[in-house]
Amino acid sequence: MGHKPLQKWQRKTNNSLRIAQVYLNQSNKRLDIPYDYTIPEELQDQIKPGIRVAVYFGKGNRLIEGFVVGLRDHTDFKGTLRPVQRAIDSEPIVTPEQLNLCQWMTQTYVSLFYETLALFTHPVKVSLHPGRSQKESAEHLVAYADCEKVYTLTALGEQAETKGKVMRQILALLAHRDYTESEMNHLLGSVAASRRNLLQKGWISVSEKAIEASSRVGATGSDVRLTDEEEKTYQHYLKLKKPGSPAFFYWKNRTSQFRLYLKLAQRVCRQGRSAVIILPEVDLSLKYQELFYNTFGDQGGIYHGRLKQKERYHLFEKVRRGQIQVVLGSRAALFLPFLNLSLIVVDEEMDASYYSPSNPHFNVRDVAGKYAKICGAELIVSDQLPSVEAYQAIHTGRMVAFGKWNPLVFPALELVDMQAEIKSGHLDFISRRLGDAIEQTLDHGQRSLLMLNRLGYDTYVFCRDCGYVERCPDCQVAMKTTRQGILRCPYCGREKRLPRHCPQCGSPRFRPMGLGLDRAVEVLKKRYKGIGILKIDARAIADSGGFSKMNKIIGQNNHSIIVGTRAMVRAFDYGNVGLSAALLIDGDLNNNHYDSAQRMTQLYSRFFALSQGKALAQTYEPENETLLGLACGNVRLYYSGELNYRKALGYPPFGHLFFFTVFGNQAAQVKKDCWQLYHLFLSQRGQEEWMVYKPSATGVRPGTGETQWQLVIKTKEKKKLSEAMGQLIRKGAIEKLPSKVAMAMDPVMG
DNA sequence: AGCACGCCGACT
């Protein structure tokens, strides 16, 4: 049936595209290229890009899973092609745009195709290991019913009054719209008992709702209302945004910024297109979920690592079918199968959580940039203080900036020279200036925030006379004291008693050096008896029951002094803060990475901005340029300094750094292999394009305890280096090394 | 000569 011309055309394409290009699900980098397979007549209609297939491969005739990335009418392969055995999926599990991005990432980050693919298909669980794969994964695709439980308020329930707090919350929620079980759980916590109660009373009803394709256009939720200033920025953006170039939004205030995102996403959603808003931490998404759901109703979805597999799958399906058009979430949200994606927002672009520390090693900010180009979507990145890369992009016109340029909004920073403090006979780590400031703040009934970005008790133990440092005999890492008198290796946990005299020269001046958070807390508690002191670090947050629980504890206002690590600058509500002080800023000034100045400036400008009164930093390096830049509040100076330094040394955005980590159990072999890799890159064609640093031992691999060596390559031509790496891999040169090799481009440390 | 073993390269 149907029109003749169309049939003819169809037959023609089918006949000419009889070859499928297939990536195999296997873990050998050398084999990670598309292989050609013929498509048998009976599979013609089923095989298309984006579906998984089963194919025979190798002499052993193993049946393994593969992924179709393209169809063609000819092959360059000299031998005979084998046929595709069968199709695993009935329809593509990724969109054409996703497939494009997936291939780009595989090339750019030199990862396995299936490793990258897993990012896109995580909710449907593409199997990663061959052998048991075919059956299992086919089952996974139908493992979840395409429907979920939805709760509705009944007529009876609309009139109902109850004293139950949770029940009242549920009724209030459902008065707005219907909610699914998982949505409700994430908004209110585990409320199954109250829900059952309400069902019994007949105030709410439950139904199974199928996930189905939707052709609906226009958000069901309420309009986003902006303040005058926000509206101005919004209109400004609509007028001046340039198609194809990303936009940067200067950040003023978290909620204000979020409202802007909602407004922008709503505009897109009402045109029947999709949008994704990426935030750095789950807790931020959860904090804003109510506002978000009020705006987008059931066309919105929140996606993050805490969802259960089934919830992930439901959300994935709804996005795939166009039922959900706007997603708020963590970096993983970018990889959902959006239809017509036309807006990507990356909030707080500098956040370390945007960097994926396992394969493929990518930064979601960069991937979002590429994806926006592929989809023709608008890209918005945002932060209080633009990264040096973003600043450069703005000033060379590759990026357009919006909002008010006002990044360092904190009280004038006072630097306290601790060296001078010691010379004048004051040995306490709380200088007289800081002591005065804390007491003054207490008198005003305000809160003091003290930051020390260093865990533990002390830093390390060394001899004042001969400089001997006590190191772990196994790991060669400087040992730290945990509590007084005990040394502990931060890598392997080995403990030993602290010697009274230097083991090398016998001097009694063999003492702990530096200050750790635990000692700071101990000393502060002694000094400010009767005053509530709260410690905040990643551990303390987890122990208290998570971010929102900790935020509640802070909100109770029982603590006038809060001491902590960088975890303090997470989105807590501190209320009336009279003082933000860095107990010792030096540890963050130089941490051996090209972007340490940037990270330091970012972290501390946020921290100081928490204070409405004083800002103060104690340091032994009062002449440090980065620190002076922060103190004088001259942002332009900071950026021009950073840009000069990076340009001179070829660091991002003027060049790229590739880190190779070679690791394994045989220390000698690891060293040998790292040097081998060094020579390989030196002798590779095109080597004038890059600079290879000499290998260096980087201690022990955390977790496994394997020996680890590092090779760093700097290049202005990252594409050429990627190509050279591809060649080495295809030759099998890297695979051949007995040690394992991991690669990361422009990694984010810590 | 015949065979065991280990290394290497190919796999569409």
Added chain:
DNA sequence: GTCGGCGTGCTC
């Protein structure tokens, strides 16, 4: 990964 091919060197 897993197989076949090939060279080496040992044994009958």
